[in-house]
Amino acid sequence: GDGDTPLLEVRGVSKRFGGLTAVDGADLVVRPGTITALIGPNGSGKTTLFNLITGGMSADSGEIWFDGRRIDAMRPWSRGHLGLGRTYQVTRLFKEMTVQQNVVAPLPDSRWRTMFSDAVHGHEADRARDLLDIVGLGRMADQPAGALSYGQQKLVELAQVMMLQPRLILLDEPAGGVNPSLLGRLTEVIRELNRGGVTFLIVEHNIPLVLELCDPVVVFSRGAPIAEGPPALIQQDPIVLDAYLGD
Numbered sequence: 001g002d003g004d005t006p007l008l009e010v011r012g013v014s015k016r017f018g019g020l021t022a023v024d025g026a027d028l029v030v031r032p033g034t035i036t037a038l039i040g041p042n043g044s045g046k047t048t049l050f051n052l053i054t055g056g057m058s059a060d061s062g063e064i065w066f067d068g069r070r071i072d073a074m075r076p077w078s079r080g081h082l083g084l085g086r087t088y089q090v091t092r093l094f095k096e097m098t099v100q101q102n103v104v105a106p107l108p109d110s111r112w113r114t115m116f117s118d119a120v121h122g123h124e125a126d127r128a129r130d131l132l133d134i135v136g137l138g139r140m141a142d143q144p145a146g147a148l149s150y151g152q153q154k155l156v157e158l159a160q161v162m163m164l165q166p167r168l169i170l171l172d173e174p175a176g177g178v179n180p181s182l183l184g185r186l187t188e189v190i191r192e193l194n195r196g197g198v199t200f201l202i203v204e205h206n207i208p209l210v211l212e213l214c215d216p217v218v219v220f221s222r223g224a225p226i227a228e229g230p231p232a233l234i235q236q237d238p239i240v241l242d243a244y245l246g247d
């Protein structure tokens with residue numbers, strides 16, 4: 001395909017909560033093959049924009065396009081079906097279920113099956129094991145998810161979202177609360193999945209990690225992007241520094 005065709009395009013999207021405009025006519029493009037970062041001060045609207053893209057909330061105005069289709073009126077499930085995956089700031093695993101059962105849980109019909117049997121079998125089980133190996137947790141597959149550290153649970157969620165074979169994954173603060181010893185593995189896993197063809201859009205407050213992992217970096221302030229570029233340029237942009245220091 002044409003490398004310049006956006007995989008995701010947000011056009012003039014706004015979202016108000018009462019008198020507060022959380023997202024204000026935002027335009028954003030995510031090109032295929034990139035690890036795009038979305039950074040900005042607390043309250044600048046990043047999480048709200050994520051929710052508008054994945055369908056947890058609907059926009060007041062504007063359009064959202066994914067892979068050549070307009071998606072802003074679609075249900076979240078339909079957007080997932082098209083290849084749009086996400087993780088959340090706080091992990092949402094079923095703590096009593098095994099790690100492997102959690103990884104297959106998002107598949108259609110799998111919830112009921114895994115609730116009533118301890119083992120997961122067949123092709124889905126193999127794929128779940130492969131994904132757990134990729135995130136370095138293959139040996140934890142049969143442990144209850146609640147027995148893992150918080151950072152390990154975040155890696156399980158990455159395997160879980162990969163189960164649906166997404167083309168774009170939105171990660172909401174993947175490094176938040178993750179033990180420093182696991183951060184290296186987390187970035188390596190994201191890089192490896194990216195080499196395998198998965199595009200990422202990442203909201204993250206750990207700026208050194210963003211500068212090391214992401215290109216381009218999009219800077220959000222007061223509900224819309226104010227700057228975009230490669231990390232080397234973004235970290236010395238006076239507009240960016242002002243947006244952070246000004247709040």
Ligand code: ADP
Pocket residue numbers: 017020021022040041042043044045046047048049
């Ligand atoms: P960020 O992710 O950049 O920290 P958010 O998108 O969480 O920013 O929040 C943007 C603004 O919208 C904030 O002022 C926040 O308080 C407000 N906001 C977010 N979600 C809601 C909601 N469900 N109801 C009311 N206000 C909200």
